[in-house]
Amino acid sequence: MLLLGGFVFAAAPVPQASATAAAPREFIVGYSAQGRPISAVQFGTGPRKLVVVGNTHGAPEANTYRLTLALIEHLRAHPELVPDSVRLFLIPTVNPDGMAIGWRFDAAGVDLNRNMNTNIDACPENDWQITVQGAYGFISDTGGPYPDSQVESQLVRAFLIDAAGAIFLHSNAGLVFPAACEHQPSIRLAEVYAEAAGYNYSRYWPFYHITGGMHDWAGGLGIAAITPELVTGDQIEFEENLAALSAVLDQADELLPLPEDGEVAGVPVPATIYRYWRALGGEERFGVPIEPARSSATGVSQTFQHVRIGLQHAQRDTLLYVQPEPLGVAAAEGLAYGGAGARTPHEQPPSEGIFFPETGYSINGNMRSFWLRGGGLTVFGLPLSHPFQDNSNSEQPRTLQYFERALFSYTAETGVQLKPLGVRTLALEELQQPNAAQMVR
Structure with a gap:
């Protein structure tokens, strides 16, 4: 086990694809601020990573936690629902502290669905803010001290960095809405999910303004991202959401676009490294690439002006999948800049x-x-x-x-x-x- 950034997690082994359906894999992605496990169950080993996230808002939306558990049990009995092109992860709760405390927020009183760095997309109106609107339009300073400040937000950022699609379950409005900025993959995914579930489709959340939302963060990185809102605040509405998830899986190759390579200063950047570079600060923090990407049997890396960002195949679907390499260790040995x-x-x-x-x-x-x-x-x-x-x-x-x-x-x-x-x-x-x-x- 490793302790990083305030949370502990185990680097899980990477499942290998096979001709037959692999057994479901249950593992701990990381831990909350108060040390509670945040677990996931994986079905399938395909290239299109789809993540279903339940219970971002703690106790008031505990029905989404129970819904995700029910979906997991159904998929255990019917793993054939997951096509060969998909690896599906279901996270029953990303806010176990909020569930234990009995409120909407995390342990520090931050609304996790207002804490993500949505400044990276092209829509300034959804940019992260400290002062946010919450349930029933209530205004409070619960966006966190800065974007992605919370352990749970950082976990979402790291685990979804290579995702093709993300479904963030909430309650209760009986509608489905996509990420902002006219992100067409998100719009299409929301339309399919809403129709199959019998929920209303809404282009935006219609009741109050959302900043720092997980769906907008994901859409800003090119992930097809939606927020289904259950009709009720206490029922799991299993049949409706099973039908919707099944419809998404049936059309996965159309609805879940693979991450796309980028280009910075005329230099191609591999898709997941490009997402990491953008999500963690881009040119302002890391500089521009100064060489093409390098590939090896163990991973891919690319050197930027200030860092070298590496992707390790053995760490896929863990929080350590993409990281800057330890260039500072070698430099500090000789104290290259004096001191x-x-x-x-x-x-x-x-x-x-x-x-x-x-x-x-x-x-x-x-x-x-x-x-x-x-x-x-x-x-x-x-x-x-x-x-x-x-x-x-x-x-x-x-x-x-x-x-x-x-x-x-x-x-x-x-x-x-x-x-x-x-x-x-x-x-x-x-x-x-x-x-x-x-x-x-």
Whole structure:
């Protein structure tokens, strides 16, 4: 088991496709903020990943939790409903803390369906906000401190990064609506689901304004994403939703488009790495690609100006499927940007900030805020040095701090940015090639 970003999860083995239907696989995707398991059951091993997410809103929508459990049991008895082209995951609850507490929110009082980074799509009207509208249009500051701030939101982001489709079950309005921005795959998926379930189809949620919604986050990455709202708040409406899910599975090849490759600065980027790059900060955070993607027997990687993002086949359908590679570890060994004595660990934890006993270093102030907002341990890894002054040039003073997967640089004018470890690493690799041009002085 691994502890990352405040949650623990096990890296599950990847199921292998076979000519016969594989047995259902039940596993823990991750854990909630209060340590409760968030589990999934998988049916099928096909390339089109469809994820059904129940119970985002805790106790008030517990019927969606029971509905998802009922769908799982039906599929256990009828695995043939899942076609060869699909691998289907059902998550009964993504908010077990809200269920246990007895309210709509997570353990910190954040509405998980207002916490996602919807700023990445083309529609500014659904962008994440702290102040949000909730049930019955009630206005409150429950969007979270920043986009994807909550452990459960980060779990959704990581697990769905390679999804073809997503169904977020809610109650109770008796309608189905798709992601915003006229995303045609989402619209078509919502139409099919609504017709088969006997629910109304609505182009938008008609009762109040939603920002930071999971469906809009997913649609912004190209995932066909919908929100079915059950008619009641206490019944599971099993037959209706089974018919709808069956209709989606019957038309999976049409309704669930595979992730598409992207292009950044004229360089092709593989589909899942492209989604990760966009979802976690894009060019502003990671820079542009500086080489084509590399493929190997174990995965795919691509170097960007500030990081190298890697995809590991063995980690498919876990939270570690896509991550920056640990370029900071090699750079910190030689303290490539100066900072004598910067790697002497603390003997005692500091009084403020976040202390990591694994390495003996802490994160404070602006570095801490950037680290948290950018994805924390799963993106940047552990700190490998104290913050220290960079004396390598005569420019304005800057503070640096090494992490496993990045090097932070801070000035008062620019704030915290990433240093170009991708550029450095690629240059060193090229120099080490047997046919590298040698400089003669």
